[in-house]
Amino acid sequence: MIWLTLRQFRLQATVALATLVAVTALLALTRIDLVDDYADGIASCTATGGCERFKLQFFDDHQSWFTGLVTVVVGLPGLIGAFWGAPLITREIEAGTHRLAWNQSVSRSRWLAVKLGVIGLASMAAAGLAVAIATWWSDPLDKAGADRFPRLSPVMFDARGIAPIGYAAFAFALGVTAGVLIRRTLPAMAVTLAVFAGLQLAVPQYVRPNLITPVERTVTITPENMQGISLAETTLTVRARVDEPGAWVLSDYTVDASGRKVKSLPVSLAAGACAPPPPTTVPDGKESVDGSGRGPAEKCYAEIARLGYRQHVTYQPGDRFWPLQWAETGLFALLALGLSGFCFYWVRRRIS
Amino acid sequence: MTAVVRTEGLGRKYGRRWALRDCDLAIPAGRVVGLVGPNGAGKTTLLNMVVGQLAPSAGTIEVLGGRPASGPAQLAKVGFVAQDTPTYASLTVADHLRLGARLNPGWDAALARDRIERLGLDPARRAGRLSGGQRAQLALTLGIAKRPELLILDEPVAALDPLARREFLASLMEAVAEHSISVVLSSHLMSDLERVCDHLVVVVDSRVRVAGDVDDLLTAHHRLTGPRRDAARLPSGQHVVSASHTDRQSTFVVRTDGPIHDPAWTVGEVGLEDLVLAYMTPKTEDRPALEALR
Amino acid sequence: MIEFHLDAGSGVSPYMQLVRQVRHALRLDLLREGDQLPTVKDVVAQLAINPNTVLKAYRELEHEGLVAARPGVGTFVTRSLAGGSLAAHGPLRQDLRRWLAKARLAGLDDESIEALFMTTFRAAAQEDIA
Numbered sequence: 001m002i003w004l005t006l007r008q009f010r011l012q013a014t015v016a017l018a019t020l021v022a023v024t025a026l027l028a029l030t031r032i033d034l035v036d037d038y039a040d041g042i043a044s045c046t047a048t049g050g051c052e053r054f055k056l057q058f059f060d061d062h063q064s065w066f067t068g069l070v071t072v073v074v075g076l077p078g079l080i081g082a083f084w085g086a087p088l089i090t091r092e093i094e095a096g097t098h099r100l101a102w103n104q105s106v107s108r109s110r111w112l113a114v115k116l117g118v119i120g121l122a123s124m125a126a127a128g129l130a131v132a133i134a135t136w137w138s139d140p141l142d143k144a145g146a147d148r149f150p151r152l153s154p155v156m157f158d159a160r161g162i163a164p165i166g167y168a169a170f171a172f173a174l175g176v177t178a179g180v181l182i183r184r185t186l187p188a189m190a191v192t193l194a195v196f197a198g199l200q201l202a203v204p205q206y207v208r209p210n211l212i213t214p215v216e217r218t219v220t221i222t223p224e225n226m227q228g229i230s231l232a233e234t235t236l237t238v239r240a241r242v243d244e245p246g247a248w249v250l251s252d253y254t255v256d257a258s259g260r261k262v263k264s265l266p267v268s269l270a271a272g273a274c275a276p277p278p279p280t281t282v283p284d285g286k287e288s289v290d291g292s293g294r295g296p297a298e299k300c301y302a303e304i305a306r307l308g309y310r311q312h313v314t315y316q317p318g319d320r321f322w323p324l325q326w327a328e329t330g331l332f333a334l335l336a337l338g339l340s341g342f343c344f345y346w347v348r349r350r351i352s
Numbered sequence: 353m354t355a356v357v358r359t360e361g362l363g364r365k366y367g368r369r370w371a372l373r374d375c376d377l378a379i380p381a382g383r384v385v386g387l388v389g390p391n392g393a394g395k396t397t398l399l400n401m402v403v404g405q406l407a408p409s410a411g412t413i414e415v416l417g418g419r420p421a422s423g424p425a426q427l428a429k430v431g432f433v434a435q436d437t438p439t440y441a442s443l444t445v446a447d448h449l450r451l452g453a454r455l456n457p458g459w460d461a462a463l464a465r466d467r468i469e470r471l472g473l474d475p476a477r478r479a480g481r482l483s484g485g486q487r488a489q490l491a492l493t494l495g496i497a498k499r500p501e502l503l504i505l506d507e508p509v510a511a512l513d514p515l516a517r518r519e520f521l522a523s524l525m526e527a528v529a530e531h532s533i534s535v536v537l538s539s540h541l542m543s544d545l546e547r548v549c550d551h552l553v554v555v556v557d558s559r560v561r562v563a564g565d566v567d568d569l570l571t572a573h574h575r576l577t578g579p580r581r582d583a584a585r586l587p588s589g590q591h592v593v594s595a596s597h598t599d600r601q602s603t604f605v606v607r608t609d610g611p612i613h614d615p616a617w618t619v620g621e622v623g624l625e626d627l628v629l630a631y632m633t634p635k636t637e638d639r640p641a642l643e644a645l646r
Numbered sequence: 647m648i649e650f651h652l653d654a655g656s657g658v659s660p661y662m663q664l665v666r667q668v669r670h671a672l673r674l675d676l677l678r679e680g681d682q683l684p685t686v687k688d689v690v691a692q693l694a695i696n697p698n699t700v701l702k703a704y705r706e707l708e709h710e711g712l713v714a715a716r717p718g719v720g721t722f723v724t725r726s727l728a729g730g731s732l733a734a735h736g737p738l739r740q741d742l743r744r745w746l747a748k749a750r751l752a753g754l755d756d757e758s759i760e761a762l763f764m765t766t767f768r769a770a771a772q773e774d775i776a
Contacts, residue, residue: 003454007447008440096438100491103403104455105428105498108421352406384696522694529690529697543654547695570659623657 001106001114009119012084016126020133027069027137034062038140055144066141069134073159076130077167078196080123085175086188088115089343093183093351112347116340120172127168135160152248152321154204161325166332171196173339180346203328209250211327214314217242218255221304221311227252229274235264236274238304240311246318257308265309273303356381356502356534357402361411364397370558371397375411377553377563379536384528386549387538388628393555395538396435399506402536403432416501428458431500431533435507437491441480445473448490449497456498464497467523485516489523496527503527505537509544517541521548542625552624554631561631562607566624573627574612575620576604587614594630605630647684648677652693660695664703672712672727683713683721 006013041058045051059066089112092098102108135142142151142160151160158164175192182188219225219240227239239252256262274297316324355378363373372394379385387395400406401413404421413419418426439448445468453459468475471489479487488508495503505524509517525548528535539545545552553563562569573593580602583592590606597603605622606612612619622630648671652660671677684692689700704721707713715721749759 001455004451007443007451011442095441096434096436097440099405099432099434100438100440100494101455102405102421103427103430103432103434103495104452105424105457106455107424107427110424349407352400382698384698518694522691525690525694525697526687529687544694546654547652547660547693547699550696550698621657 001110002118004101005115005118009084009122013122020126020129023072024133027133030065031137034137034140038144055147059141059145059148062141066138066145069138070155070159073127073130073134073164074155074200076127077123077164077171078193078200080126080168081171081175081192081196082189084119084123085172086179086192087185088119088176088179089347089351090179090183090185090188093180094185098351108348109344112344116173116176116343120169120336120340123168123172124165127164128162131160131162131164146246150246150248150318152246152316152318152324154208154248157204157208157248157321157324157328158200161321162329163325163332166329166336167196167200169336170332170339173336173343176343177339177346180343180351207331208324208328209316211324211331212316212320214250214316216312216314218259218310218312221301221309223298223301225311226301231267231270234267236267236270237264238311240313242313242315244315244317246321248316248318250314250316252311252313254309255312261312262309265304266307269300269303273297274300354381355379355414356383356416357536358414359411362398362401362408362413363410364394364401364406365409372401372555372558373410375560377560379534379551379553379563380565381534382532383534383551383565384525384549385534385536385551385553386545387536387553387555388540388542388545389555389561390632391540394558395555396506398555399432399504399536399538403430403504405432405434424457428456428498429501431495431498431503433488433491433495433503433505433508436511437484437488437508439479439482439487439490442478444476444478445482445490446475448479448494449475452494452497458499460497460499463499464493467493467497471523483516485512485520488512488516488520492520492524492527496531496533499531500533502534502536505535507538507540509539509541517544524548542628546624552628554628556632569627570622570624572607572609573622573630574606574608575622575626576602576606576612576617577620578602578614578617581616593627594633647682650684650689650693652695661699661703661706664689664700665706668703668707668712669727672723672725675726675728677723677726679723679726681723683723685720 038058041054042051045054089098092101101111149156151157158167171192174196175188178191178195179185179188182191221238221240225241225243227241229236229238238254242249254262254265357377357379359375359377362375362377364371375398387398389395397406401408402415402420404415404419404426415426416429418429420430421427440451443451449461449464449468452464453461468490471486471493473482473486473490479490482490488511492505492508495505508524509520512520521544524535524537527533537548550566551564552566552569554561564572578601580597580600583595583602583604586592586604586606589610590604590608590612593605593607595602595604605627648667650664650667652663656663658666668677668683683704686697686700686704689695690697704713704715708715708721712723712725712727713721714724746759749762754762
């Protein structure tokens with residue numbers, strides 16, 4: 001049965017493998033310069049200073065490759081689900097070959113178990129390899145861009161660590177499930193892609209923040225933790241900076257003296273204590289003042305504090321990257337198992 | 353005689369519609385059974401239940417003493433050539449033989465190789481590029497080389513041209529002669545069934561109308577032609593299968609165990625095709641009464 | 647060795663067709679004592695018919711004492727039908743010709759003659775059975 005499964009999978013596996021080899025070769029070549037440039041740059045900026053600016057510049061120079069790789073890793077599980085998962089059973093049903101297979105001396109359960117097992121493992125391996133290669137190549141850029149794109153941020157989280165392996169297992173099972181339910185390959189592929197994309201958008205929004213109880217802090221706004229202050233129409237809002245590298249800020253809002261959330265600081269502040277220094281005034285009703293450098297004057301913070309406003313921040317600290325990765329991978333693995341179980345039930349009972 | 357297939361009250365429902373119901377069958381071993389009936393009568397449903405592709409909604413079914421598809425051992429005993437003789441289009445002929453060898457403990461590699469050779473099939477050719485007849489022969493080879501005790505074929509020749517059909521049936525019959533397997537095949541080509549079958553099961557409107565050895569069926573059925581008469585006035589031992597009337601003449605196809613003595617009748621033999629047709633035409637018990645009104 | 651053929655439209659059962667073809671060949675001296683009949687497998691492969699049909703035909707011929715099966719070798723002709731009965735054909739044919747001439751004189755056309763012959767033939771056969 002394993003032989004047949006692999007034989008049927010040969011074309012898809014060849015395509016995947018060829019792509020992998022070509023991309024890896026290309027990446028291996030370009031990585032040499034990438035690593036050298038980064039090492040040189042860091043060496044010289046450590047000597048002369050201005051490393052922040054170098055990192056910014058270095059990251060911007062290679063951003064298109066970087067985002068390209070992230071896109072590939074993020075998109076791969078969906079493609080696996082659509083191109084490996086959905087046709088797995090559907091193609092047999094469409095051609096009637098399941099009747100041929102089921103009447104060899106192999107039970108239907110074993111047939112399905114081998115197919116799901118072998119191709120499922122291949123899916124996970126493919127995703128794992130893709131992550132490993134992308135992470136390896138992007139290493140200098142991950143370092144350079146750590147501030148702007150911390151690995152806990154929604155998209156980066158999907159493209160690093162072990163979560164993509166869980167996604168691949170899930171997307172594959174999703175594809176197979178859509179296939180046995182819909183019984184037509186193309187619609188099953190479309191449904192797989194749509195459902196998986198929906199989940200990829202929903203999970204960082206609603207599920208991931210709560211996999212581990214986030215840290216909550218209520219802090220006084222100071223020049224050190226002020227990220228920005230902005231005035232739009234009739235609302236004056238402040239954003240705070242979390243003092244931990246790589247943290248994923250989930251919410252950040254102002255509370256008044258009684259601890260209630262407020263939508264806006266008193267707008268009068270904008271004209272009074274927190275009025276911006278004259279040169280940056282732009283008369284269009286909306287302006288932003290950089291928290292660093294020439295920020296609002298001391299008296300602004302004093303005034304905010306005097307009024308009792310404080311900043312409430314919830315976040316996942318940067319060092320929770322791996323616990324969150326494990327939790328999410330586990331979650332998707334469970335979902336994949338659940339879908340596989342459903343496929344067993346459905347194929348044994350409902351398909352003939 | 354042991355039965356290879358035994359069903360009691362077997363039925364299968366799709367939604368609220370019965371595809372097959374109240375099916376009681378006992379098919380003896382060593383027969384080539386023809387399963388006939390109009391399209392949609394329930395033939396495929398019955399065959400799919402025999403091979404365990406489909407679970408019954410009612411009743412019981414026993415195939416070679418076991419529950420269909422209950423495990424690898426049971427699967428090994430029953431071969432199935434499904435409707436449209438499916439094969440893996442992207443796999444070669446040799447791949448198919450390998451598939452059979454790997455998935456069947458009782459695989460007869462020599463037999464399979466020999467058959468492919470005699471059929472003149474190129475082992476390196478993809479199944480998708482074979483002709484309909486060749487594909488059917490490949491599917492049959494897979495079914496035979498696993499050395500089953502019972503081989504089920506669902507409309508295996510429906511899509512084939514006359515020559516391919518004849519060749520297919522010839523190799524099927526050869527296998528029967530060589531390995532003494534029992535065969536059940538559905539078809540609506542009576543001329544084929546007349547040649548190959550020695551047992552017949554007629555399914556009409558989701559029910560089994562008649563089943564039995566062809567010889568017994570032929571001796572038990574007669575065509576009676578004579579002066580016009582009502583079907584109800586025939587002796588109780590004669591079951592009317594079909595009746596048709598003109599103003600003066602009545603023609604009946606009857607089933608009876610005893611001889612027919614009434615001198616008013618011209619008694620004729622009923623061929624297999626006519627016999628099947630008689631069961632397929634809806635019985636119109638009320639037609640004589642209607643005609644009497646004129 | 648003879649080659650069988652089947653006439654699907656004849657209304658005669660396949661097994662009886664095989665029996666008749668062997669008898670026919672024996673009468674016409676196409677098959678002689680010692681000749682081998684085709685094996686069941688060969689007949690089956692050539693005609694695409696049920697092997698049981700062939701077996702049944704051979705059993706019938708064996709029952710009639712025309713052939714004998716030698717296990718593992720094949721089925722062989724043991725008696726010829728040519729000769730004795732062939733000699734009787736001539737006079738009988740003469741009688742039949744005379745009868746046909748009479749029928750035509752009486753105004754019967756071909757179909758009427760055939761119908762008359764067949765009904766009489768069948769009636770006589772049935773009387774024999776009864």
